[in-house]
Amino acid sequence: xxxxxxxxxxxxxxxxxxxxxxxxxxxxxxxxxxxxxxxxxxxxxxxxxxxxxxxxxxxxxxxxxxxxxxxxxxxxxxxxxxxxxxxxxxxxxxxxxxxxxxxxxxxxxxxx
Amino acid sequence: xxxxxxxxxxxxxxxxxxxxxxxxxxxxxxxxxxxxxxxxxxxxxxxxxxxxxxxxxxxxxxxxxxxxxxxxxxxxxxxxxxxxxxxxxxxxxxxxxxxxxxxxxxxxxxxx
Numbered sequence: 613x614x615x616x617x618x619x620x621x622x623x624x625x626x627x628x629x630x631x632x633x634x635x636x637x638x639x640x641x642x643x644x645x646x647x648x649x650x651x652x653x654x655x656x657x658x659x660x661x662x663x664x665x666x667x668x669x670x671x672x673x674x675x676x677x678x679x680x681x682x683x684x685x686x687x688x689x690x691x692x693x694x695x696x697x698x699x700x701x702x703x704x705x706x707x708x709x710x711x712x713x714x715x716x717x718x719x720x721x722x723x724x
Numbered sequence: 725x726x727x728x729x730x731x732x733x734x735x736x737x738x739x740x741x742x743x744x745x746x747x748x749x750x751x752x753x754x755x756x757x758x759x760x761x762x763x764x765x766x767x768x769x770x771x772x773x774x775x776x777x778x779x780x781x782x783x784x785x786x787x788x789x790x791x792x793x794x795x796x797x798x799x800x801x802x803x804x805x806x807x808x809x810x811x812x813x814x815x816x817x818x819x820x821x822x823x824x825x826x827x828x829x830x831x832x833x834x835x836x
Contacts (some may be wrong), residue, residue, distance in 0.1 A: 618765075646824075647756065655827035656767070657815055699766070709774050710820065716766040 613638055618700050623723055629690050633718045635683045635700030647685050648699040656699055659685075673684055690699035690722045692723065728752050729826035730815050737805040737835045745831050746798040747815030755820045757782070758790065760811040761830075767814065771798040773798055774820060807833045 622692045625631045637645075645662035660667065662674040662683050673686040683700055700715040731746045749756065756774035771784030773792040787809060789801040798817075802809060812832050816825040 616819070620764075655829050656825075657827070658824050661824070709772060709780065710818070712757075712825065714759075714767040716764060 614715075615639060615713045616700055616702050617717040618718045620718060622625075622719040622721050623692050625720070627690055627692060627722055627724055630686065631689045631690055631720060632686045633698055633720075635685075635699075635715055635718075636683050637683070637700075637703065637713075639677070639704060639713075640678075640681060642681075642702045642704050643674055643705040644705070645674075645683050646701040647672075647674060647683075648701055648714075650697045650699055652696075656714075659660060659698070661685045687720075690720075692722050692724070695720055695722045728815055728817055728826050728828035729830050731811075731830065734832050735747060735834070737802070739805060739807060741805050743802050743805065745802075745813055745815075745833075747798045747800065747828055748760060748796050749779045749815075749817040749826070750796065751797075751817060751826065752795060753817035753819055754795065755800075756792065756815065756817045757825075758788070758798070758800045760784065760809075761814060761818065762811050766770065769815075770800065802833075806836045809833065810835045 647657040649659045649661040652658040662676045666675045671688045675684045697717040697719045699717045704711045704715045728749045754775045758770040759767040761767045762801045768784050771790040773779045815828040
């Protein structure tokens with residue numbers, strides 16, 4: 613079983629739609645969680661951290677369910693510019709180093 | 725503010741050749757790491773460093789060496805290139821204990 617699992621997609625949605633991605637992780641001792649965005653042939657960039665209470669950044673909402681070891685990302689009012697691959701990332705800090713584990717990503721294609 | 729700078733952007737090597745991928749950051753980050761990204765595999769950690777003079781192996785270290793003589797630089801050396809090392813390589817840096825990584829723009833390496 614992969615440490616971080618995501619549906620690879622692609623998710624094809626029209627502009628203005630709401631879309632949600634899910635991610636599950638296997639290490640129950642994981643301490644922090646993130647969503648990164650990666651455009652085609654570019655480097656990953658931090659989109660947002662994921663907090664236990666849930667958090668929102670504009671059109672983006674992230675949720676964490678520690679009991680189910682599950683993270684989600686909701687994008688409202690999708691824009692063409694949201695088309696990208698979204699990487700779920702789980703962090704385990706050993707005390708001296710962070711061990712980031714990346715999911716393989718979910719591809720989103722927003723269309724007119 | 726340059727962030728994380730990787731060179732070269734593209735490289736073609738013959739099997740058995742060696743080379744060094746360069747990575748430099750100007751954010752005074754203690755933590756630096758090298759990842760490779762292959763289709764369907766996600767990003768996998770090769771080596772990481774928690775500070776100058778300290779390096780450790782990640783998930784897929786075989787065939788690669790690193791050193792960290794300064795806070796700014798973290799070069800990755802391929803000792804004897806193999807076709808299996810064809811990949812996109814990303815260098816990243818962060819403040820220890822956080823998951824907010826800054827990635828370089830990547831090096832696309834092909835080994836023939």
